[in-house]
Amino acid sequence: MEPDFRRSMGWLHTWAGLVLGGVLFAIFWMGTLSVFDKEIDLWMKPATRMVSSDHALSFDAFRSSLEEASRLKASFWAITLPNERDPVLHIRLRVGARFHNHDVNPSTGRDLPDPGTLGASGFIYPFHYSLRFRLGEWLVGLAGMAMLVLCVSGIVIHRKIFVDFFTFRPEKKPGRMLLDLHNVAGVLGLPFHIALTFSGLVIFGAVYFPSGTHAVCPHERACSDEDIKVSLPTPSEKLVVPFTSLDEIAVKARSVWGHDFPESIIVFNPGTSASRIRVLRSDRNQVVFLADKLVFDPTDGHLLSRQPPLRPIARTERFLTGLHLIRFQNWPLRWLYFASGLGSCVMIATGFFFWLNARRRKQGVAFGFRLVEGMAAGSVTGIVIATLAFFVANRLLPLGVNFAGYDRAALEVWAFYFVWLATFAHGWLRPRRVWIEQSLTVGGFALGAVLLNWLTTSDPLWRTFLLRYLWPVAGMDTLLLLGGGVAFWTGSSLARRARETAYD
Structure with a gap:
């Protein structure tokens, strides 16, 4: 019975990974980059x-922006202070269905020019949890459940799981080496895989199981705004004059919290x-992730309400949310998340490679095998190339450019999707050379991104390393160079192996 059960778990592990491995790689790849979204x-x-x-x-220094929001009849106006990872002050308001964002230099109080890009926080991070399409959150949830299945079935398959962790034989045949690397990455990152996958599913629990939320709160809008008793403005409502000092509101908030600073102020x-x-x-x-909030009356500034203490189940949910979002400032932990995320990508990729390598000799010319290999190439190296193309387009496209009705930010996104689709086609058209050529392409795009950053911003790597406030830029360039070096080495190694095999 035990061998049959392990065999069935092996079948489940193989096909769950094969069917949803591409989606999982995209989720973990974009999630890994999102660890440093502000730096990107x-x-x-x-x-x-x-x-x-x-x-x-001074919050009151931005009263003119708040008054403008009043004239525009905005439903809300928000100001978010700069922090260690984000030196820019952000002002955001909503007028009708449209959102307006302003980045402000906190030293001068002047608006910064439109960056012309969604950046990592506007594209890479949303892609991580939604794949940027309508039902993407549901597909991410399905992939998350598959990831938990893969973790459990992987533990069942490997009876000597700790022995596998310490076993890596690079001198062996490619199939053996790939399996060893897959096992090491899987066992080393197992707590990370389970914790991050489970916490991600918990975060979207209300999306996947809305009946629970509706049972507690039949009217979602009313429930979310219950503590501020917000209603949409109507023409009959009179203007509030005068409006209290926002700086005084911030001082009162600090006294309630024990001198902790506000992160943002929102005026509904x-x-x-x-x-x-x-x-x-x-x-x-x-x-x-407490999101502790106070609500004040805008006319005289008196405190209306404070978020009540969380119940144990709610605090557990907020802990899992904070564990996943890593909003806390701890650089060693942030780097650990990044390294663990890369390890997850290695685990998924080597699982693909092992399956392909085991069947290449017998099924290499079959249509089904070529289809899977093309999908694997686009899902692994393809999305890496597309991401690098996104960075290259960011440095190549001039500010203010517009093509066929699409602005610069949209063109960057189109560059990502066009290159990504091209990598799938390349995998189907050149199956024998796909991994070599796409590895070399990764290296070329990574090096190109570093050079373009230097040429277009006058911030070479040696300068960014010397100036502390440019360390995030230096880190980005350094990782691009390291990743490009690994890609060049991988491509050249595969090319050399291909030549040796051809001579045999």
């Missing part, structure tokens, strides 16, 4: 590369009698 934003938005301001910022329905001020507390020093 600095690389993609040169205008935001500035020294962090040390002096205290500015300029109407339905207006409320919500102040969010910074949670950068803890794992639990």
Whole structure:
């Protein structure tokens, strides 16, 4: 019975990985990059590369922007302070169905020019959890469940799981080496795989199981805004004059929190009698995603309500959310997440490679095998190339460019998708050379991105290393160079192996 059960788990492990491995690689790849989304934003938005301001910022200095939001009848106006990872002050408002974003230099108070890009926080991070299409969150959830199945079935398959962890034989045949690498990456990152996958499913629990949320809160809008009692403005509502000082609101919030600084201030329905001020507390020093908020009356600034203490089940959910989102400021842990994410990508990729290598000699010319190999190439090296093309397009396209009705940010996204689709086609058209050529392409794009950053911003690697506020840019360039070097080495090694095999 035991061998049959292990054999059935092996079948489940193989086909779950084969069918959803491409989706899982995309999720983990984009999630790994999202660990440093703010740092990638600095690389993609040169205008935001500035020294962090040390002096205290005045919220009232931006009253003109708030008054403009009132005139436009915005449903909300929000200001978010800069922090260690993001030196820019952000102002955001919503008018009708449209959102307006302004990046502000906190030292001068002046608006920064439109960056002309979604950056990592606007494209890579949303891609990680939604794949950027309508039902993407559901496909991500299905892939997440498959990942948990893969983890459990992998444990069942490997009876000597700890022995496998310490076994790596690069001198053996490619199939044996790939399986060893797959096992090492899987066992080493097993706690990370399970914790991050499970916490991601918990975050979207209300999407996958809305009946539970509806049972507690039949009217989602009313429930989410219950603590501020917000209603949409109507023409009959009179303007609120005067409006209290935002700086005084921030001082009152700090006294309630024990001198912790606010992270952002949101004014709902500015300029109407339905207006409320919500102040969010910074949670950068803890794992639990508390989102502690205070609500104030805008006319006299008195405290209306405070978020009540979380119940144990809610606090557990917030802990899992914080564990997944890593909003806390801890650089060693952030690098550990990044390394673990790369390990997950290695595990998924080597699983693909092992399956292909085991069947190449017997099925190499079959249509089904070529189809799977093309899908694997596009899913693994293809999405890496597409991401690098996204970075290259960011440095090549001039600000303000418009083509066929698409602005610069949209053109960068189109470059990503066009190159990604091209890598699938390349895998189907050149199956014998696909891994060599795509590995070399990764190296070329990575090196090109570093050179273009230097040429278009006058920030070479030696300069960014010397200036502390440019360290995120230096880190981005360094990782591109290291990744490009690994890709060149891999491509040349595969080419040499192919020549040796041809001579045999």
